[in-house]
Amino acid sequence: MVLETLLPLAIETLTFFAIYLICSSSLNLQQGYTGISNLGLFFSISSGAYVIAALPTRLAVWLYGIDMDFVYQNALVVSLLNERFAQDAFTPTFLLIITFFAAMAVGSILGYVFTYLSLRLTETYLAVFFLCVAEAIKIFGENFIPLAGGPNGILLPNFFIWLGSYSWIVQSTFFIIIPFIIFAVYEKIAGSPFGRLLKAIRENELALQCLGRNTISVKLKVMTFTSAFLAIAGVLVSLRMRSVVAGTFDRVDYSFWPWLMVMLGGAGNNLGCLLGTFVCIIIRRIVYWLKFYLLFLPVDIMWLEYILLGLAFMLVMIYKPEGILPEKVHQIRPLNRSDQKG
């Protein structure tokens, strides 16, 4: 009985954690390793969500020859698609693969364009520019109904329904594995010569430019591929919620929380980022459950989350500005023993 209750809760928390791990580790590569302050993390995440809202379901409607408008007859179309997907493994899987590639393409293009636009700004103003751009994209998504249903959002069909009773467990595993693959990629990059180049840019960009390195091109590359991975996070969030509501991709949930995770764990350290994400997710879950015990208060308890989040960040900055696991200097092995002796 306990297992039946706790297992779904644990898996649900783990999927939540895994998806946030993409956000925080992407930010860690941008900010922690390269020194690009991106406060508008949610523009890449929401771009992925918009892709899954606009592309695969329309394609499915077209493939199955359903003569209905996906946005304006959303609930009906979703139920019809669920019926079709239950008997057809190929189409939903194919659509899902297309969606991931399309989301990555859109995320990377947006990341490239906005980074290119903002290259002339200083570090902190760059962060504000990204924030404003992300807000603009959010407002566009909230109002442009054909994209993601506008303010009411849009429902998505279950792309895993063909798995029957295994649907939930396969889906959860999928949500957990993909973020960890992305995390492994980031960890690999961090330990590579390219990772050291990123840290060098963060420490002294001018010196690298004097040495002939094109730091702007490197920054563009970082923003492009991290934005692609963040778009995957947007797809996963939407798949998990089985809906896309543009307003939910806001600066608090998908920018500020990842910042807190990175700062708490330790910027410039992927393991620290992992730990910071885990701690923050546990805190969020606790606050979420606390809400149900404080319903008697004359105010909405969800606002306490904002206050606690702000206070937590300020306390981290006062007492642990370098994070729980501060960045470690990578020791590079000497080429041979004689070098070591020397």
Next chain:
Amino acid sequence: MEPIIAASIVASSVIGLMALGFTLQFITLKVPNLAHTTICFSSAYMPLSFWLFGINPYLALPLSFLIGSLLSWFLYKFLAFLRTRGTGPVGQMMSSLAFGLIIYGIMNIYADYLSYVLKAWARTFTLANADIILFGEPGIVFLSPTLLFSLTTFFHLLLTRTKFGIAIRAIVQDYSLAATLGVNTDRALGIAWFIVGGIGGLAGAVWPFWFSVDPWTGPRMLSDIFAACVVGGLFSVYGSILGGIIVGGMEILLLWGIAINVGVWITSYRPIIPVIIAAITLLIFPKGIMGSIEMLREKRRK
């Protein structure tokens, strides 16, 4: 007066005043204060509270100034404390955002309190009905530009005619050198943040006399203020005021012009306009108006 013209006057004046504070805070600490607009609009709840208790909302303006000042001063103290501990600009900027979130949470709780206890519509409100009428027009149409010009003049005199102003300008030029030469940098910056926070508080408090306000108005307006600073020139206080007037006016008038030709639906995209303005400015003349003027001057000198 055409309501659209009146709206653009109010928006220009308020955004100009807020941009003044944002730029001054940026050039003194080299950190964008992301809580600035939230602080400004936190004081907007004072006129509402006065109105709900049957008092003229304009009487709340001194209190709004004080709230803006105190919050801004407190934030300055916190950021200065972080700086002494070696926290970099990004850490300080994020701390200002965290501070803004706390204020946002408190504003929402206060709005909930007014809604539940006083049964008032406090989540989204406007005080247009509570405004006084002067020469057949709402008082805010006269008050907001008056505030902009008088406070800008006051600030200009403060910067150019007083020892405090000299100290501030010295700090902006070189913080360490100013401190070495005996300027009490902490006190001077504390006072500067107090004053511009108060000005922002006043600006936020007059906004609901024409436009609607909700707790998210402040964070949402950050785009406008940022665009104003980019248009005016990132490092110029006067430029940002000019940028605020341009962005505020353009946002209303441009949208009105487009809405007439395209349809009213376009008005929901209003918050995107400042971002487009900022992006175009960054592409065409990234130094803004004042930066471009400075470049022209340099060329003439050579």
